[in-house]
Every structure is written in C-alpha cells, then in structure tokens.
Amino acid sequence: MVENDSHTLDTIFHALGDATRRAMLGELAVGERTVGELAEPFTMSLAAASKHIKVLENAGMVRRDVRGRTHVCSLDPAPLMSADQWLRMYRRFWTDRLDTLERLLRAEDAVPPPPKKPLPGKEGEKR
Known part of the structure; x- marks a missing residue:
C-alpha cells in the first residue's frame, strides 16, 4: 500500500x-477545454499539447472525452487532494516551527535591555 501511494504521489508531482x-490545470479548473484551447496560449502543436495532457491523465488529474473529432478535457481534482494531504504534514511542521520562533522573539522583545556601561576614559571629557 505504501509503495502504491508513493508511486501515485510520484506521478502527481x-x-x-x-x-x-x-x-493547463489552471485552465481546466475554470471549465472544460479542448486540446486546441489548452495548446493555444503556448503556441504549441496539438501533438505536443496532447503529450502534456497524457501526463496529466496518467496522474489521474485530467479526463479526456472524445466528441466526434474533438477531444475535450476536464479536471479531476481528487489526485490534487492526495498531494495536499501529503503536503499538510509539512505545513504543520513549518507552522509549528514558525510559531515557536514567534514565541521566542516575543519573549526576547519583552526582556528589557541591560543598562549601558559608560565608555572607558575620564569622566566629563569631551569626545
């Protein structure tokens, strides 16, 4: 099971x-797009766009529906949720570390600075 999850995350990332x-995923989050519409902003061929889409399909994030000669793609966000769950562990790790740092800095700010010592030399002498 762990190997399967690891392979799935590897494919997603x-x-x-x-x-x-x-x-392309950002475009699909707005709604369905044809392969041509996904390729257009990148001035790439349909074949090149199709290769990118195939990688997204293999990761389970995109579904392609063939309607006649038109390939229409849509987003499947479920794999993104798997990646988000994995990333949450690290988000908690960094949040905890940053909270600890904040407490330490606030405690340091709350301590008054030590009194300044006079500089060595004769008292009353102008410098």
Missing part, C-alpha cells in the same frame, strides 16, 4: 513539475 501542465 511529476505532472505538477512542469509549468505548462500547471497552467
């Missing part, structure tokens, strides 16, 4: 590791 694919 691999798919998310490319800016073009992340942008």
